[in-house]
Amino acid sequence: MEPPWLVGGDFNVILHKDEKIGGLPVYPSEYEDFSFCVNSCGLFDQGYKGSPFTWWNGRPNAQCIFKRLDRIFVNLPFQNMLPTIEVEHLIRTGSDHVLLLMNTGNKTQNCPDHSVKQNWNANFIGDPFLVFKDKLKNVKTTLSKWSRYTFGDIFKQLEILEDIVKVKKMLFEEELTIAN
Numbered sequence: 001m002e003p004p005w006l007v008g009g010d011f012n013v014i015l016h017k018d019e020k021i022g023g024l025p026v027y028p029s030e031y032e033d034f035s036f037c038v039n040s041c042g043l044f045d046q047g048y049k050g051s052p053f054t055w056w057n058g059r060p061n062a063q064c065i066f067k068r069l070d071r072i073f074v075n076l077p078f079q080n081m082l083p084t085i086e087v088e089h090l091i092r093t094g095s096d097h098v099l100l101l102m103n104t105g106n107k108t109q110n111c112p113d114h115s116v117k118q119n120w121n122a123n124f125i126g127d128p129f130l131v132f133k134d135k136l137k138n139v140k141t142t143l144s145k146w147s148r149y150t151f152g153d154i155f156k157q158l159e160i161l162e163d164i165v166k167v168k169k170m171l172f173e174e175e176l177t178i179a180n
Contacts, residue, residue: 004078007043010070010097015045021053022065043073050089054098070100
């Protein structure tokens with residue numbers, strides 16, 4: 001039996017020519033490989049509610065380009081387990097991409113026994129908020145470590161900057177005193 005799959009994110013490629021507005025024309029060779037890969041993996045697009053485009057180049061008028069680059073694919077076993085999935089393209093805020101919201105509905109179907117459902121829960125469904133919360137904590141920890149490694153201790157750097165500002169302020173005040 002094939003395991004359920006969900007694959008989602010920013011694929012940086014469209015799947016059909018009607019998923020782009022603006023810019024240069026789209027040719028089939030630009031999206032046929034992606035389409036072939038998706039089909040070969042037995043995946044299908046979940047569809048969406050909301051705006052048809054998930055990315056914008058941020059330019060106005062004639063230079064404006066919209067594309068649907070972000071999406072969620074599932075395979076048939078996933079669809080059979082959660083047949084009421086809905087994907088919504090949320091409003092773009094602070095990024096050139098929109099967020100995708102996937103609602104799995106309230107029912108998990110076709111789980112013949114508790115062990116299968118328990119295994120499924122461990123793999124992301126079950127109580128989505130708790131799983132998401134744990135994943136978010138892991139992401140936060142990883143990003144914090146990366147940030148500290150890459151940029152050093154930012155709070156220590158802020159303390160040093162504050163000390164530099166204090167010293168410059170004292171020097172400026174001293175120069176004003178001497179000048180008067």
